[in-house]
Amino acid sequence: MVAKGEWVRIYKIILQPSERAPQVPDDTKKVSLELWVKGFLMNDAEMGENVEIETVTGRTEEGKLIEVNPYYTHDYGKFIPELLVIDKQTRDIVFGGDR
Amino acid sequence: MTKANDYASVMARKPEIMIKSVGIDYSKFESGSIAFDYEKMMKETGYSLKEMQNIQYSVNVGNTPILELKNITALARSCAPKGKGARIFIKDEACNPSGSFKARRAATAVYHAKKLGYKGVISATSGNYGAAVASQAAIAGLKCIIVQECYDSKGVGQPEIVEKARKCEALGAEVVQLSVGPELFYKFLLLLEETGYFNASLYTPFGIGGVETLGYEISMQFREKYGKDPDVVVCTNAGGGNLTGTARGLAKAGANPQIVAASVSLAGLHMASDTAFNKKSFTTGHTGFGVPYSSWPDRSDVPRSAARPLRYMDRYVTIAQGSVFYMTEALASLEGLEKGPAGNTALAAAFALSQELDQDKTIIVQETEYTGAGKHIQPQLSFARDNGIEIIFGDPKEEIPGENIILPSHPSLLKATDIDLDHMRKSLIKTAMATYHVENPTKEDILFLAEETKTNVEYVKAQILARG
Numbered sequence: 412m413v414a415k416g417e418w419v420r421i422y423k424i425i426l427q428p429s430e431r432a433p434q435v436p437d438d439t440k441k442v443s444l445e446l447w448v449k450g451f452l453m454n455d456a457e458m459g460e461n462v463e464i465e466t467v468t469g470r471t472e473e474g475k476l477i478e479v480n481p482y483y484t485h486d487y488g489k490f491i492p493e494l495l496v497i498d499k500q501t502r503d504i505v506f507g508g509d510r
Numbered sequence: 511m512t513k514a515n516d517y518a519s520v521m522a523r524k525p526e527i528m529i530k531s532v533g534i535d536y537s538k539f540e541s542g543s544i545a546f547d548y549e550k551m552m553k554e555t556g557y558s559l560k561e562m563q564n565i566q567y568s569v570n571v572g573n574t575p576i577l578e579l580k581n582i583t584a585l586a587r588s589c590a591p592k593g594k595g596a597r598i599f600i601k602d603e604a605c606n607p608s609g610s611f612k613a614r615r616a617a618t619a620v621y622h623a624k625k626l627g628y629k630g631v632i633s634a635t636s637g638n639y640g641a642a643v644a645s646q647a648a649i650a651g652l653k654c655i656i657v658q659e660c661y662d663s664k665g666v667g668q669p670e671i672v673e674k675a676r677k678c679e680a681l682g683a684e685v686v687q688l689s690v691g692p693e694l695f696y697k698f699l700l701l702l703e704e705t706g707y708f709n710a711s712l713y714t715p716f717g718i719g720g721v722e723t724l725g726y727e728i729s730m731q732f733r734e735k736y737g738k739d740p741d742v743v744v745c746t747n748a749g750g751g752n753l754t755g756t757a758r759g760l761a762k763a764g765a766n767p768q769i770v771a772a773s774v775s776l777a778g779l780h781m782a783s784d785t786a787f788n789k790k791s792f793t794t795g796h797t798g799f800g801v802p803y804s805s806w807p808d809r810s811d812v813p814r815s816a817a818r819p820l821r822y823m824d825r826y827v828t829i830a831q832g833s834v835f836y837m838t839e840a841l842a843s844l845e846g847l848e849k850g851p852a853g854n855t856a857l858a859a860a861f862a863l864s865q866e867l868d869q870d871k872t873i874i875v876q877e878t879e880y881t882g883a884g885k886h887i888q889p890q891l892s893f894a895r896d897n898g899i900e901i902i903f904g905d906p907k908e909e910i911p912g913e914n915i916i917l918p919s920h921p922s923l924l925k926a927t928d929i930d931l932d933h934m935r936k937s938l939i940k941t942a943m944a945t946y947h948v949e950n951p952t953k954e955d956i957l958f959l960a961e962e963t964k965t966n967v968e969y970v971k972a973q974i975l976a977r978g
Contacts, residue, residue, distance in 0.1 A: 425688075425697060430517055432693050439784040442663035445689040446697065449679075466684045468630060468653040470705065485672045485884040488892025493901060493917055497836055498843040501921065505584045505844055 413479050417452045420481040421464055423474030448472050449481060513703075520699050528812065531702040531709035533626050536813040544942045544951055545958035546814055556715035556816075557618060559762050562723050565621045569649050571613045572723050574605040576731050576874065581844035582837075582861065589922035590865035596741065598860050599874040601728060604849055608645035608681070609638065609880030611724055615712060615751065616642035618720035623708035624650045630707035634698040634811060636660065636671045637794045638852070638879055643710050644681035654683040655707065657698045661689050662787045669893050670793050670851070673884030690787045695811065711811050712751055718816035721755020722762060728876060729763035739765040742863060742873040744856040747771035747826070748799035750807055750819030756876050757822035768824045772859035772926070773800035775828040776911045789912040791831050791894045795855045800826075801929070805937045808945075820931075820938060821964055827926035829858045830906035832916040836924060837861055838887045850879035851890070862926040891915070935963035939973045 413419065426444035450464030450472065462476045513519070529535060539551045557565065566572040579598045587595030606613035620643065623631050630653030633643045640656040647654035656678045661667045667675075667687075675685045686701065688694050702709055711717060729739050743760065745753040757769050774796040779786045781798040790796070804826065807815040834851065837858040841847050856875040864873050883889065895901055900914040905923050909916040918924045939959050942948075948955065951974060959970045 426517060426693055431691065432517060432696075434782070435691050435693070436780050436783045439691050439782055442689070442784055444691050444693050445661070445663075445665075447660075447687040448684070450684075467682065468655055468684045468705070470655075470684070483672065483676045485667075485669045485676070486889060487883055487886055488669070488889030489895070491888055491891045491895070491901070493891075493903065494839050494888065496903070497839040497917065501585055501840045501843050504588050504921065505581050 413452055413456055413458065413476060415452055415455050417479055418449065418481075419452045419464060419476055420447060420449045420478040421462060421472065421474035422447050422477045446474070448474070452476070515700065517693065517696055520696050523703070524699060525813075527699050527702050528709065531707065532711065532714055532812060533708070534714065539814065541952075541954055544946045544948055544955040548818065548961070551814065552715050552719065552816060556719040559722055559726060559759070562618055562719055566614055566617045566720070566723055569617050569646060570607050571617045572606070572727065574602050574727070576601050576728070576735070579841075579845050582840060583864065585840065585844060585921055586861050586864040587869070593869060594865055594867060595869050596864040596867035596871035596873045597869070598864050599740065599872060600853065600857065600878055601724070601874060601876050603724070603853070603877040604880045608642040608677075610642065610850070610852070611721065611752065611877045612637070612639040612642035613645060614723055615639065615717040615720040616646040616710065618716040619643070619710040619714065620646035620650050620652060622716045623710065624652060626708070628706070628708035629653060630655065630705060631710040632657065632698065632701055632705065632707045633710040633712075634694055635712065636674060638674065639712055640674055640683070641677040641681060644678045644683035648682045653707065655686060655701055655705070656683050657686045657694060657701065658688065659690060659694050660687040663689055663784050666788055668788055668790070668793055669884035669889045673882060690782065690784045692782050698811070709811070712749055713810040713812045713815040713817050715816045718751050718755045721752060722759035724876060725756040725759020725761075726763045727759075728756070728874060729760055729765040732872070732874070736872065740767050740874040741867065741871040742768045742770060744770045744772055744860045744863065744873065744875050746795040746852050746856040746877065747773050747804065747819060748794045748796065749810065749817055750803045750815070751817035752877065753819045754817045754822055769822050770859065770863065771800065771804070771819060771823045771826040772856045773797045773826075773828055774831055774834055774855050775927070778910070779912050786912060788893075788897050789899065791890050791899070791915060792834070792851060792855075795852045797828055801934075805934045806941045818962065820934060821962055823931070823964070826929040826931055826934070827859050827863070828929060829855055829926060830909040830916065831911065832909055833858045833906045833918055833924045835887050835891060835915065836917050836921070840921070848881050848886070850881040850885045853878040858924060859926045861921075862924055935965060936973055938963055939970060940977060943974070943977070
């Protein structure tokens with residue numbers, strides 16, 4: 412169970428594929444317009460349940476409970492060896508081989 | 511009575527929501543035909559340069575240093591014909607509180623929102639502007655919501671956009687994240703209606719006027735340090751506000767450098783496509799925004815955009831993605847500076863353009879932005895590789911956006927490609943006539959279109975005739 416007051420992330424569909432704007436390309440029209448937002452859980456609930464949250468601006472949003480204490484995992488990515496080639500090339504050109 | 515919240519009903523309420531959330535009655539500036547009084551709009555609804563400087567300096571925005579990139583200049587000279595290779599400079603806008611020049615736009619917008627008594631601000635942006643609005647709202651004690659296009663239908667987010675979400679939240683904003691699609695605007699309108707907050711649009715006179723201080727500072731700092739104005743100013747171009755504001759500020763300083771717009775070429779990738787979303791390695795500063803917004807500025811979230819870049823640009827060039835990545839790495843390896851993507855688009859352009867100019871000329875890139883997890887070139891390239899984009903050394907001319915990223919195998923292959931400005935000017939005139947259903951433009955319209963396209967009355971008349 413997730414307790415009332417916990418910091419959570421919810422998910423919901425705000426437009427079904429059939430409700431999408433006329434100008435969107437075909438591949439986008441096949442999928443829903445989805446929304447994610449974070450806030451404080453307003454009542455005890457189980458993961459996956461439809462819940463209400465209060466966001467940091469004091470708004471109420473409802474949606475499916477998907478994360479508790481959500482956090483970011485973006486990083487510096489995997490190593491790209493090509494960058495070392497650029498380093499060496501530019502330094503060789505500007506400073507010569509013996510720097 | 512509860513209002514209908516389906517897409518069409520909400521979009522139909524756009525005009526009333528806009529007037530309430532921006533506090534500008536745009537009808538005051540309309541002529542009833544194609545023309546509207548741009549300068550009157552800027553004057554009556556914006557702030558004077560002095561007022562904007564005072565607003566910005568009071569919240570630690572602006573007065574960023576200009577740095578000379580001597581080693582990048584040396585690299586350009588090694589590729590240039592004898593005697594060519596203008597000195598390259600950057601204005602280090604990453605020194606602003608939120609890490610980019612967007613703090614200037616946000617400072618004036620948030621100041622204005624607070625003055626008018628709004629309790630909060632909302633902005634629809636996946637970019638640095640969100641962080642800037644969040645930062646300024648934090649200082650002003652206003653609530654802040656950022657609406658962001660963040661994920662594709664598989665829930666995968668571009669690392670740079672995810673980083674910007676993190677930064678907005680770190681600065682106290684509520685971040686509403688959406689999947690790909692222009693209906694972001696639909697949710698944006700609903701939020702404005704629900705909260706009654708101020709629409710801190712990028713395209714209001716406050717948003718654009720806020721950048722005028724940047725152009726003005728460039729001239730003042732250059733005159734003080736080098737005894738003259740720069741010869742060329744290069745602006746990364748997306749929605750056009752950066753270029754418009756900078757050019758207006760330079761003009762207010764009495765400077766008249768060549769103004770060059772630069773965008774990353776994402777030719778062939780649809781901006782609202784779910785499947786193309788994560789095949790782009792740039793989230794802004796690219797042709798997907800730059801070309802349509804320059805050709806027709808009034809496609810923004812306000813009735814009349816204050817960003818009208820075609821009025822000010824002398825030249826518009828595109829740069830391949832791999833060339834920007836190469837230059838970003840060169841900035842680190844030669845100048846000891848790690849900076850984020852947007853300014854480096856203009857830097858790559860400046861590197862190429864410098865080689866056309868004599869060595870005593872000066873060329874300035876008017877912004878840098880912060881970098882870090884998600885925004886650094888390593889996660890950008892790594893994300894591209896994971897999405898099946900081939901990363902190779904070769905000739906940037908052969909780069910196909912969405913398929914490969916070609917890092918120049920030698921810096922001499924890094925080139926700027928000119929966009930035909932004449933074509934854009936004609937397109938703007940044509941769109942203006944079609945949009946306002948005008949067959950015979952008035953004298954005022956013709957004068958307006960000449961200003962819009964940085965041409966003259968004869969040019970506009972010739973285009974109208976050619977069209978008929």
